[in-house]
Each structure stands twice: as C-alpha cells, then as structure tokens.
Amino acid sequence: MKFKYSAIAFSLIMGLSACGGSGSDDTAPIVPDDSFSFVATEMITNLTNEVIVDGYADLASKGEALFNATQSLINSTSQADLIAAQAAWKAARQPWEQGESHIFGPVDSLSIDPHLDSWPLNTTDLQTQLNRAVGFDAQTIKGWNDDVQGFHTMEYLLFGDGVNDNTKDIAELTTREREYLVALAEVFRDYTKQLDDAWQVSHNPQDTNALPYAELLKQPGTSTNTIYSSQLAVVEELINGMIGIVDEVGNGKIADPFGDSITTADTSKVESQYSWNSLTDFSNNIIGVRNVYQGEYTGSADKQGLIDFVAAADTVLATRIGSEIDDAILKIQAIKGSNDMPFRQAILDVEGRKRVQVAVDALSKLQASLESDMLPLLSDWKTS
Incomplete structure (x- = not known):
C-alpha cells in the first residue's frame, strides 16, 4: 500500500525541512497515516440484495425445478428424462457452490449446509435404506443422518458410482431409487426454500417477529440487531x-x-x-x-x-x-x-x-x- 500522510503529519515534515534539521532528539517520530474513508451503505445493500439474496432465490427456484425433474422419473423409460434430472442437479449445484463464498447466517444457524451438502456420502447406509425402508417420504428423511440425504445422495443415484464414467442408463434406475430420489428432492426443495425465506422473510422460523437476515446485514448497529454491531x-x-x-x-x-x-x-x-x-x-x-x-x-x-x-x-x-x-x-x-x-x-x-x-x-x-x-x-x- 502507498503511504498517505495526514495534513498534520505533512505540515510537520515541511516544518522540519524549513528548519534545516536541528539534530534535536526530542522531535516526535512521524507516523504514516494509512487511514481511508469509505461509505459502505451502498456496497452492503447491493451485496445483500443482488448477490446473496438473489443467489439463494435462484437456489430455491432450481431446487423446485430439481424436484419436478425427479418426479418425471417415477414411471419413465426415457433416457431424456434422466438426462434432464441430471442437468437439474447440476443447475442447482451452481448457485449453491457460488454461495459458499458467503456461507454465514441462516445456512449455518439453521444447519442447512450439512442437510444439503454433507460429504463424504455414506454409501453403506444409503444402500441399507434402499434395502430396508418400507417407503420414502420427506418428513422421515429429514430425521435421517445428513450423509444419506442432500446433493451427494441424489448425485450417486442419478449418475452412478463415477468410477469409469459419469453416465447411467435409465434402465439401471430401480423403482426404489426413483422413489428415494423424489423424496430426497422434496427435502432439498424444502430446505432451499427455508434458506431463501430466512434471508427474505424471517431469519428465525421459531420467531415470527425476527427480521429477515438481509435486514440484519443492511442495518447493523441498531437496537434490534444483536448480530452485527457495525x-x-x-x-x-x-x-x-x-x-x-x-x-x-x-x-x-x-x-x-x-x-x-x-x-x-x-x-x-x-x-x-x-x-x-x-x-x-x-x-x-x-x-x-x-x-x-x-x-x-x-x-x-x-x-x-x-x-x-x-x-x-x-x-x-x-x-x-x-x-x-x-x-x-x-x-x-x-x-x-x-x-x-x-x-x-x-x-x-x-x-x-x-x-x-x-x-x-x-x-x-x-x-x-x-x-x-x-x-x-x-x-x-x-x-x-
């Protein structure tokens, strides 16, 4: 960084130069002033609204699209339907991964990050659920461990094991896998909507008076903001x-x-x-x-x-x-x-x-x- 000097420091320098330097030891050392001014209100508002909120709204929209794409697989024999579901998974992945640059707030406090993106995947327990579960429904899956739900469980079911290729024939997709996929995608949709709502409606689902998290970011230092003081x-x-x-x-x-x-x-x-x-x-x-x-x-x-x-x-x-x-x-x-x-x-x-x-x-x-x-x-x- 280039040093910038305050007006006082600059006048001291000029004064000493004019005196030609007396050799006195009692002159206070001149300390460079690196301070700068910046009004952050516009920046914070823009980053909140057009980067973070828009990103989570996009994620919620793509979560809904992913759920719809998996529903099309229930009775389908069309490879195009599987390819469409794979594309929907990748599309949802994009705003989520970009959003990891600001992975604070509700995504953390509501434990949405592990619900959506736990890694590594527990393929042993996944197979156990496929073999033993009587049926799949969203509410039941929400009670399971995070490592058998979310992005990577759906990824495994949609693409296969990835060892030799990342393709899968729809004939390989069993009835149980299709049912599990739909339920997983419903859970995923619910969590992405919850995250979107936390930023735009209320950051605490248990408190109807809680502000949207976006407002906490944009209005730091207020009496009702216990998270950001400035x-x-x-x-x-x-x-x-x-x-x-x-x-x-x-x-x-x-x-x-x-x-x-x-x-x-x-x-x-x-x-x-x-x-x-x-x-x-x-x-x-x-x-x-x-x-x-x-x-x-x-x-x-x-x-x-x-x-x-x-x-x-x-x-x-x-x-x-x-x-x-x-x-x-x-x-x-x-x-x-x-x-x-x-x-x-x-x-x-x-x-x-x-x-x-x-x-x-x-x-x-x-x-x-x-x-x-x-x-x-x-x-x-x-x-x-």
Missing part, C-alpha cells in the same frame, strides 16, 4: 467468507484428494466425483468470491462490491486482487487439460497433477492477498 462487522464477515472458501478449495477440496504424490492421491475424497462435476464446483466456489468482490451475481454492471472498499484504500491492490481471483478460476478450469479430464483422473495423471499444482499455487497466492493485504484494511478504515 458496518465494519458486516464487511469483516464478507471478507472472512471469501478467505474461508479460498482456503477450503485450495487446502481441502483439492489438496486432500491430491495428496503428496500419485501414490498418496485418494479419489475417494473427491467431492462431486459421481457426476464428475468437481472442477465445476471448485471454479464456482471462486466465481462466488468474484461475485462478492465485484458486487455481481448475474452480471449486473456498475454495482458496488468489496473491490470498491479496497480501491478506496489502494487502487493498485484492488486491481491485483481482482486479477488473482480471475487467475485462480482459470487455473482451476485448466486442470481438465485438452481432453476434458475429470479431477478424479487428473490427480492420478502426471501432467494432470502439474496442472493441479498450478491451480493450488494460484489459490495460495489469492488467499495470502486476502489475508495479508485486504483484511488488514479494516483497521485503517474510517467508518464515520
């Missing part, structure tokens, strides 16, 4: 959300299955391995970071995001972080190489592993910038 607290939450998912992708989702070498690579740890959707998931996670940074979810232009906060302090840093986000996305997408290699195969391939390491390095560089350069700006911010 705009600084909101911005800190947003920055830490970005840091958290960059860390998780680079040091968890990619690094855990990648291992130290081909011999220690473990494909069983690859998330979304059944659909071969892993690289799309990872890139969507960082696209979600870009959404928060740029203030855009569906490409709306000229809206404020965290880039404006950073630029108020240091325009060079603001541009650099934006470039590092874009670079990390491109490096993740490049893991597939020229032959569209899925991540679970790339970690077992010599050239593929080189591309994975390049992506990990890009994510590490971005994480360092967010932690060491962006987060400390909070201490220099003049909020009033």
Whole structure:
C-alpha cells in the first residue's frame, strides 16, 4: 500500500525541512497515516440484495425445478428424462457452490449446509435404506443422518458410482431409487426454500417477529440487531467468507484428494466425483468470491462490491486482487487439460497433477492477498 500522510503529519515534515534539521532528539517520530474513508451503505445493500439474496432465490427456484425433474422419473423409460434430472442437479449445484463464498447466517444457524451438502456420502447406509425402508417420504428423511440425504445422495443415484464414467442408463434406475430420489428432492426443495425465506422473510422460523437476515446485514448497529454491531462487522464477515472458501478449495477440496504424490492421491475424497462435476464446483466456489468482490451475481454492471472498499484504500491492490481471483478460476478450469479430464483422473495423471499444482499455487497466492493485504484494511478504515 502507498503511504498517505495526514495534513498534520505533512505540515510537520515541511516544518522540519524549513528548519534545516536541528539534530534535536526530542522531535516526535512521524507516523504514516494509512487511514481511508469509505461509505459502505451502498456496497452492503447491493451485496445483500443482488448477490446473496438473489443467489439463494435462484437456489430455491432450481431446487423446485430439481424436484419436478425427479418426479418425471417415477414411471419413465426415457433416457431424456434422466438426462434432464441430471442437468437439474447440476443447475442447482451452481448457485449453491457460488454461495459458499458467503456461507454465514441462516445456512449455518439453521444447519442447512450439512442437510444439503454433507460429504463424504455414506454409501453403506444409503444402500441399507434402499434395502430396508418400507417407503420414502420427506418428513422421515429429514430425521435421517445428513450423509444419506442432500446433493451427494441424489448425485450417486442419478449418475452412478463415477468410477469409469459419469453416465447411467435409465434402465439401471430401480423403482426404489426413483422413489428415494423424489423424496430426497422434496427435502432439498424444502430446505432451499427455508434458506431463501430466512434471508427474505424471517431469519428465525421459531420467531415470527425476527427480521429477515438481509435486514440484519443492511442495518447493523441498531437496537434490534444483536448480530452485527457495525458496518465494519458486516464487511469483516464478507471478507472472512471469501478467505474461508479460498482456503477450503485450495487446502481441502483439492489438496486432500491430491495428496503428496500419485501414490498418496485418494479419489475417494473427491467431492462431486459421481457426476464428475468437481472442477465445476471448485471454479464456482471462486466465481462466488468474484461475485462478492465485484458486487455481481448475474452480471449486473456498475454495482458496488468489496473491490470498491479496497480501491478506496489502494487502487493498485484492488486491481491485483481482482486479477488473482480471475487467475485462480482459470487455473482451476485448466486442470481438465485438452481432453476434458475429470479431477478424479487428473490427480492420478502426471501432467494432470502439474496442472493441479498450478491451480493450488494460484489459490495460495489469492488467499495470502486476502489475508495479508485486504483484511488488514479494516483497521485503517474510517467508518464515520
């Protein structure tokens, strides 16, 4: 960051220069003033309404579409219906993975994250439910462990085990699997609607007077807001959300299955391995970071995001972080190489592993910038 000096500090410098320097030891040291001013109201409002709320509304809409697509499978013999249900699953995955850049609030307090996205999948218990359960209904499934419901249970039933391919013939889809899928999709739809309602209607389903969580984010410091005491607290939450998912992708989702070498690579740890959707998931996670940074979810232009906060302090840093986000996305997408290699195969391939390491390095560089350069700006911010 370039040092900026206050008017007082600047006058002291000029005064000392005019005196020619007396060599006196009692002159107080001049401390650079890195403080900057930024009014965050517009940025917070935009990020809340047009990134977070719009994203969860999109997820709820796609959750409904996924439920409808699974219902079409009940008596179908058409491969097109299965392909449509697979596409609906992937479509719902996109806003969820992008939303992991701001995975705080109701998604956490209402335990919706584990309900929707627990990993790894417990395939043993899943098979037990298929073999033993008398019937499947949404209310019963909500009482089961999270590792036999949500995204990855549906993924396994829709795409197969993912070992040799990510295709499945509709003739392989048993009656029990179809029934389970429909019930799972109904549960999924209910939870995504609950999450959407928490942001737009009431963040606490047990309290009819509870404000929408969106209002808590947009109105910090009010007497009724017990979660956010100030705009600084909101911005800190947003920055830490970005840091958290960059860390998780680079040091968890990619690094855990990648291992130290081909011999220690473990494909069983690859998330979304059944659909071969892993690289799309990872890139969507960082696209979600870009959404928060740029203030855009569906490409709306000229809206404020965290880039404006950073630029108020240091325009060079603001541009650099934006470039590092874009670079990390491109490096993740490049893991597939020229032959569209899925991540679970790339970690077992010599050239593929080189591309994975390049992506990990890009994510590490971005994480360092967010932690060491962006987060400390909070201490220099003049909020009033």
